Amino acid sequence: MLSRVAENIYWVGRYVERAENTARLINTTTNLLLDLPRGIALGWAPLVNIMGVSQEFYQNFEAPSERNVLRFLICDERNSSSITRSLAGARENARTLRDVLPREAWEQINDSYLYVQSQAAGGLGRRSRFDLMRNVILRCQTIVGLLGGTMSHDEAYQFSRLGRNLERADMTTRIVDVSSADLLPKQADDLKPYANIRWMTVLKSLTAYQMYRQHVQVRVKGPDVLRFLLQDRFLPRAVVHCLGNAATCLQGLPNNDATLRTLGRVRRRVDDADVYTLATTGLHEFIDDLQLGLNDIHVAIAQTYFGLDLPGAMTQAQG
Amino acid sequence: MAIDCSAYEVAGHYDELFAATGKPRKAAKPLCHYLNKLSDEDLQERRSSVDLAIMTMGITFTVYTEGSNIDRAWPFDVIPRIIPRKEWERTEAGLKQRLTALNLFISDLYGEQKVIKDGVFPADVLAQSKNFRPQCVGTTPAFGVWAHICGSDLVRDKDGTLYVLEDNLRVPSGVSYMLENRQVMKRVFAELFEDYDILPVDDYPTQLFDTLAAISPRPADYPEVVVLTPGIYNSAYFEHSYLAQQMGAELVQGSDLVVGEDDCVYMKTIAGMSRVDVIYRRIDDEFLDPEAFREDSVLGVKGLMRAWRKGNVSLANAPGAGVADDKVVYAFVPRLIKYYLDQDPLIPNVPTYICMDEKDREHVLANIDQLVVKPANESGGYGMLVGPHASKSEHKKFVELIKENPRNYIAQPTLTLSTAPTLCDGRMEPRHLDLRPFILQGESLSVTTGGLSRVALRKGSLVVNSSQGGGSKDTWVVDMGEDA
Numbered sequence: 001m002l003s004r005v006a007e008n009i010y011w012v013g014r015y016v017e018r019a020e021n022t023a024r025l026i027n028t029t030t031n032l033l034l035d036l037p038r039g040i041a042l043g044w045a046p047l048v049n050i051m052g053v054s055q056e057f058y059q060n061f062e063a064p065s066e067r068n069v070l071r072f073l074i075c076d077e078r079n080s081s082s083i084t085r086s087l088a089g090a091r092e093n094a095r096t097l098r099d100v101l102p103r104e105a106w107e108q109i110n111d112s113y114l115y116v117q118s119q120a121a122g123g124l125g126r127r128s129r130f131d132l133m134r135n136v137i138l139r140c141q142t143i144v145g146l147l148g149g150t151m152s153h154d155e156a157y158q159f160s161r162l163g164r165n166l167e168r169a170d171m172t173t174r175i176v177d178v179s180s181a182d183l184l185p186k187q188a189d190d191l192k193p194y195a196n197i198r199w200m201t202v203l204k205s206l207t208a209y210q211m212y213r214q215h216v217q218v219r220v221k222g223p224d225v226l227r228f229l230l231q232d233r234f235l236p237r238a239v240v241h242c243l244g245n246a247a248t249c250l251q252g253l254p255n256n257d258a259t260l261r262t263l264g265r266v267r268r269r270v271d272d273a274d275v276y277t278l279a280t281t282g283l284h285e286f287i288d289d290l291q292l293g294l295n296d297i298h299v300a301i302a303q304t305y306f307g308l309d310l311p312g313a314m315t316q317a318q319g
Numbered sequence: 320m321a322i323d324c325s326a327y328e329v330a331g332h333y334d335e336l337f338a339a340t341g342k343p344r345k346a347a348k349p350l351c352h353y354l355n356k357l358s359d360e361d362l363q364e365r366r367s368s369v370d371l372a373i374m375t376m377g378i379t380f381t382v383y384t385e386g387s388n389i390d391r392a393w394p395f396d397v398i399p400r401i402i403p404r405k406e407w408e409r410t411e412a413g414l415k416q417r418l419t420a421l422n423l424f425i426s427d428l429y430g431e432q433k434v435i436k437d438g439v440f441p442a443d444v445l446a447q448s449k450n451f452r453p454q455c456v457g458t459t460p461a462f463g464v465w466a467h468i469c470g471s472d473l474v475r476d477k478d479g480t481l482y483v484l485e486d487n488l489r490v491p492s493g494v495s496y497m498l499e500n501r502q503v504m505k506r507v508f509a510e511l512f513e514d515y516d517i518l519p520v521d522d523y524p525t526q527l528f529d530t531l532a533a534i535s536p537r538p539a540d541y542p543e544v545v546v547l548t549p550g551i552y553n554s555a556y557f558e559h560s561y562l563a564q565q566m567g568a569e570l571v572q573g574s575d576l577v578v579g580e581d582d583c584v585y586m587k588t589i590a591g592m593s594r595v596d597v598i599y600r601r602i603d604d605e606f607l608d609p610e611a612f613r614e615d616s617v618l619g620v621k622g623l624m625r626a627w628r629k630g631n632v633s634l635a636n637a638p639g640a641g642v643a644d645d646k647v648v649y650a651f652v653p654r655l656i657k658y659y660l661d662q663d664p665l666i667p668n669v670p671t672y673i674c675m676d677e678k679d680r681e682h683v684l685a686n687i688d689q690l691v692v693k694p695a696n697e698s699g700g701y702g703m704l705v706g707p708h709a710s711k712s713e714h715k716k717f718v719e720l721i722k723e724n725p726r727n728y729i730a731q732p733t734l735t736l737s738t739a740p741t742l743c744d745g746r747m748e749p750r751h752l753d754l755r756p757f758i759l760q761g762e763s764l765s766v767t768t769g770g771l772s773r774v775a776l777r778k779g780s781l782v783v784n785s786s787q788g789g790g791s792k793d794t795w796v797v798d799m800g801e802d803a
Contacts, residue, residue, distance in 0.1 A: 003587040004575050095551050099560040099570055155589065254590040305589040 006159045007306040008093040013163025015090035019083045020140035021171040023133040028205040044069035050174045075120035087113040102150040112139040158249040169242035170294050175205050177287040199225050206237045222279035243267045259300040266293035324351040333479045333737040346401045349514040372503045394790030396741045400772045407796045411766045413665030418469050418758045421643045423659040425465040429455050439658045447726045449696040450641035460637045461534040464760050467635040473754045475737035482669045488644040490601050494757050495558035497771040500793040516798035518768045524565035530761035534633040535596040542596040544568045549602045549618045578622030584632040597633045604638050646695045646729045674725040683730040687714045690730040751775045769794035
């Protein structure tokens with residue numbers, strides 16, 4: 001298959017996943033803020049950090065107020081990772097793939113973009129925000145479902161899955177990083193109610209709370225949450241699980257040696273992580289390192305299959 | 320009140336389906352009988368199923384405005400145009416004859432130029448041709464064929480004579496709509512197909528693939544054929560992607576291809592570089608290769624002309640084929656058929672006055688209010704004067720233009736295009752139309768069965784372009800089991 005087609009479909013996978021994760025993050029944070037006692041200032045700034053867009057944000061806004069942050073994350077054209085820009089990116093890539101994608105999948109992508117374009121402003125207020133975000137999540141899941149359920153699981157499909165899993169792993173590390181950062185100087189098993197709530201938020205952002213309860217069966221504690229989100233083999237949003245999926249995709253593609261080796265190195269680093277230590281110290285550095293590793297995988301894919309020497313950033317090369 | 324064929328009015332023009340008011344031609348009788356039986360509800364239901372079929376089949380054309388793309392549904396009229404098989408066979412033979420002569424002519428121009436030496440074609444016309452490519456001189460494509468795909472526009476005047484209006488030898492489009500129109504009709508009017516012996520159209524993609532495969536520089540291997548598109552913003556992108564799919568060929572853009580140090584063309588795939596043998600290119604000459612033509616082209620492939628001249632890749636249509644897609648050259652086609660084939664043209668040209676000829680020019684200047692004046696190298700109706708509909712000052716302007724640059728203009732009498740019944744707000748009304756068949760030439764020649772009928776949906780309008788209120792009809796070549 002053509003390199004350009006592979007690259008475009010890979011980015012469809014990434015952008016759809018990015019839009020969904022952003023929507024999840026916004027919903028969970030909104031819920032958390034309603035629960036927290038007054039005087040506990042969590043604020044909206046962490047969301048901007050999670051998405052890795054603080055620099056762009058503070059260039060355009062003075063304060064990380066609810067309205068500013070949400071505008072930036074949902075529909076700001078200046079934020080290359082906003083939900084509207086992500087879905088626009090998915091759509092632009094999908095548009096060139098009309099002969100590759102099942103028609104229903106293309107229509108769903110196109111329709112989701114148009115939906116968010118027209119409804120985005122409603123997400124700034126709390127009242128309709130939940131519905132909007134829920135719809136974004138459901139629509140993204142529908143796209144993933146249509147691809148998986150109607151497209152031949154050929155090389156093209158593997159590229160969409162590859163993009164989705166790498167993006168998902170990346171978002172999981174971001175959510176773990178920032179949402180837990182403020183807590184870490186305290187004792188890992190600190191039982192203050194709000195600390196507990198914070199770890200729960202991390203889980204809920206990833207829709208992993210219920211699964212945690214089922215599979216871990218202990219109280220929500222830092223090290224257990226970290227182990228679950230980083231190392232669990234069965235949780236679809238756990239980093240190791242995503243990397244495992246990505247490896248399966250790569251195994252179906254030609255010339256995969258170098259990329260699989262890079263991926264293996266990153267995976268071992270996650271497998272070997274000592275969650276008890278990380279829960280108290282060094283998590284941020286660990287995650288930083290992990291994100292560099294994920295980027296290495298992306299660069300290896302781009303070099304092998306897209307024929308591009310990409311700079312480090314995980315944004316799509318233009319032109 | 321449903322359709323009433325007896326009320327269909329024919330006046331002052333030739334109608335494709337009716338001999339006179341209320342009198343269907345023989346081939347149209349079963350159709351009229353069928354339409355007369357349909358109630359308003361039936362008709363409405365068919366109309367909506369057509370719309371739905373077009374939607375779900377994704378037949379669109381692209382309009383690009385203000386940064387966002389709109390895919391519009393292709394306007395489609397449900398009443399087919401019917402051509403008896405006997406009549407079509409004559410037309411088909413005429414089209415093959417024409418393309419054969421045109422290809423001999425193009426070969427000659429880039430070779431010995433005998434046609435000029437023998438005084439049949441003036442050197443002046445060639446000297447001022449915008450589409451003559453000196454880069455192509457001395458190259459011999461496979462089978463001596465330059466124009467592999469030709470879309471010729473046919474029109475019928477009020478006396479019923481069929482004329483060739485123009486030959487599109489660069490990147491003619493529309494064939495995908497011809498194929499899709501038939502699919503829609505089969506879905507929606509399946510019963511009608513029982514009353515008629517309608518010749519199928521769907522072997523076109525196979526014929527196109529065979530034509531392309533035959534010109535591969537490595538005929539022994541299974542050739543790698545690709546369709547080269549300018550990309551999603553091109554109005555014919557739907558067709559590029561459709562034909563690639565139907566032929567099982569890769570749809571590539573310029574950036575997907577590279578010319579290697581061995582002067583062969585490769586496409587970038589996830590498994591590495593892969594050799595390309597034949598490129599069905601849907602981008603204009605000027606954009607093909609920034610090394611040979613426009614340097615600023617980002618649509619093309621650097622070094623493509625080098626690879627082509629060395630015979631390492633075949634291009635369809637060959638670069639430079641457009642030299643025969645010129646309205647002044649058009650005027651010479653009957654003479655070229657005589658010169659190369661020693662035959663009389665089977666389908667006549669519209670009578671054409673060549674402004675560079677002194678006698679013709681005087682006639683044009685004296686009768687400018689009666690004639691249609693066209694520039695030699697424009698397409699899509701740009702820079703044209705329709706004498707009877709234009710103002711005095713426009714006449715004056717064109718008189719000046721012709722005097723300034725006579726080589727660039729031709730003139731033709733104003734034709735009254737034929738009509739066909741078209742469904743307009745639940746009533747059947749006459750609308751003007753043309754016909755674009757597609758002719759393929761490689762190792763052998765073939766012609767589409769019928770072609771794309773384009774119809775001007777606005778009353779009285781002669782403009783059939785989709786961007787300007789034009790639509791299309793399914794075109795049936797039917798076997799009536801006897802002489803037409």
